[in-house]
Amino acid sequence: MSLKDVALHAGVSVKTVSNVVNDFPHVTEAMRARVQRSIDELGYRPNLTARHLRKGRTGIVALALPELGNPYFAELAAEIVDAAAAHDYTVLLDHTGGRREREILVSQGFRTRVIDGLILSPIELEAEDLEERAEQVPVVLLGEREYDLPYDHIAIDNVAAAREAVRHLLSLGRRNVAFLGARRGSSRPARLRLLGWRAALDEAGLVADDRLIAATDGWGYADGAAAMAGLLDAGHRPDAVFAYNDLIAIGAMRVLHERGLRIPEDVAVVGFDDVVEGRFSAVTLTSVSPDKAFIARQAVESVLSRLGGARHEARRIHAGHSLVCRESTLGRA
Amino acid sequence: MSLKDVALHAGVSVKTVSNVVNDFPHVTEAMRARVQRSIDELGYRPNLTARHLRKGRTGIVALALPELGNPYFAELAAEIVDAAAAHDYTVLLDHTGGRREREILVSQGFRTRVIDGLILSPIELEAEDLEERAEQVPVVLLGEREYDLPYDHIAIDNVAAAREAVRHLLSLGRRNVAFLGARRGSSRPARLRLLGWRAALDEAGLVADDRLIAATDGWGYADGAAAMAGLLDAGHRPDAVFAYNDLIAIGAMRVLHERGLRIPEDVAVVGFDDVVEGRFSAVTLTSVSPDKAFIARQAVESVLSRLGGARHEARRIHAGHSLVCRESTLGRA
DNA sequence: CCCGGGATTTCCATCGTTATACGCGGTCCG
DNA sequence: CGGACCGCGTATAACGATGGAAATCCCGGG
Known part of the structure; x- marks a missing residue:
């Protein structure tokens, strides 16, 4: 046919x-x-494979995210699928688990030439890994990590967002604000949000207490729970917690609840990502809400705009964000 | 090159x-x-597009799920991506929003011939829609919906699973067990779980009270919250809730909490899917846990085994499940 | 009546890979 | 010593679609 x-x-x-x-x-x-x-x-239908061979385009962009299980990434993936569909593009999905080796594999185009472009949200990837890229398909980077490389990068202003979040806690009179979710072993991820945390404390004339920075292995509920338990077991009792993301925050809230600490009376909690989970927890979660739809749209448009080999300058695109205040800081209305 | x-x-x-x-x-x-x-x-790398054109295979299977935002599907997608990778296959992702038109579109192969097979989790799709399929790529169906069609279908025994869940509630002495999540307007989805609910009540000699069946528009947190609020506002005060899925259950728990009802003392709650969210809510959620890894593996193997045009009998494959009991029925240990 | 020229349609090469058929030495056997 | 056979490589034709050149058609004008 x-x-x-x-x-x-x-x-x-x-x-x-x-x-x-x-x-x-x-x-x-x-x-x-x-x-x-x-x-x-x-009932003829064109064979896209043949068409693509001839045209040199496949109509597919790859999306590589750390973890689909994380609702933030799942929600983002959904938005990106829609944004791509608006341009008649389809999304090929991969998850890297945030592991460097898989991120390298993805960035080097293991799906050789079946994709027109790549949207990558790196965690542990290093700049040198990307420099080695032999592939010529355009890449767009998402997320907190920053690289000095000629690729478009789309993210919210993490420092500013983190600072606002901590400012909010300080404005409530909290003085011992813990940070949950610094990556254990590696200083790179979470760096910007930690900077924002420090900045807010500094400008309030407080000393950032490094013992209130809790490292985690990953960024799931369990990691947040473990980190919170670790802090409390070590005898530190912050009166507020700023978490790297909502999952960590919710995991931490679970532990606080188990230990009989009230939220927000004893400990106020702020998360990051504004995932839907936080709106339906027993204590709803205050969180930094990135403009996911904008990020998705920009990511797709950016990667597609490079297709023609258009060599315009690499851009750093800031998406909007806002702090959504809920019960975990304001208490029950 | x-x-x-x-x-x-x-x-x-x-x-x-x-x-x-x-x-x-x-x-x-x-x-x-x-x-x-x-x-x-x-630095030569073969051009897969050309290879696929020649071979007639693309090495890509499509996965169409209702909602990536639902952690159950996100977790399942992650498992399927891994299972496919084990066979050197890549996953092309689509979400249908559970809307029939999009499900039809997907099933009719709008990604014409770039995919070797389709794994589809239908919600509103009707048998006739699938009969019209002109595409010849193999299809595997996932989920609760049942069709009398020559396609492999992988799911847990929904009736048995639901019955066990409700039995568990009855064994705790509950007598008024509400069902949250019957699809409004359509009787098909949720049918099997409702059957299980009825069966458990019947065998306990209780009368299933239809007023305790709450319809929802979708299957998210907000739907669960709305359904629960609806029941309570209507003056029904069940002493237990069996929800179509965990998101609905968590949404319901949020409302119960707002209304000052204690879980499980006043109302016990059981969900379905065993998503990770339920393990970190303030009251951890008792839930039916399907064997996701098995479902993912089977789905991939099933669709790939049909590639050669092997016309073996359509199979109904039952994945395992278990009831994981947590605080929402047993209370704080 | 024939020709120029624009509008349509056809022919051919091409994308990168794999399948089929064959050529070319050499070896083995009768 | 000649022919069948084998192992290794090569030439060529697909796969299905598209882009550009060439061929054809149709009309009015000279």
């Missing part, structure tokens, strides 16, 4: 059928109708 | 390079080494 079959059936040449399929201008109405009838009759 | 370039560089024919790349048996060591050196030197 190829162009050839249709051509045979309609008694015309292959190219004429192709012209009809592609809406070429110079085709008579009569001819168009005749070919179209054959197409309908045979 | 194609086979031709490598062939030129190595001074051999294109096919010989191809033979080396594909590990064909009859190539001398010397020749293999020589070609391999050229390959390495030029």
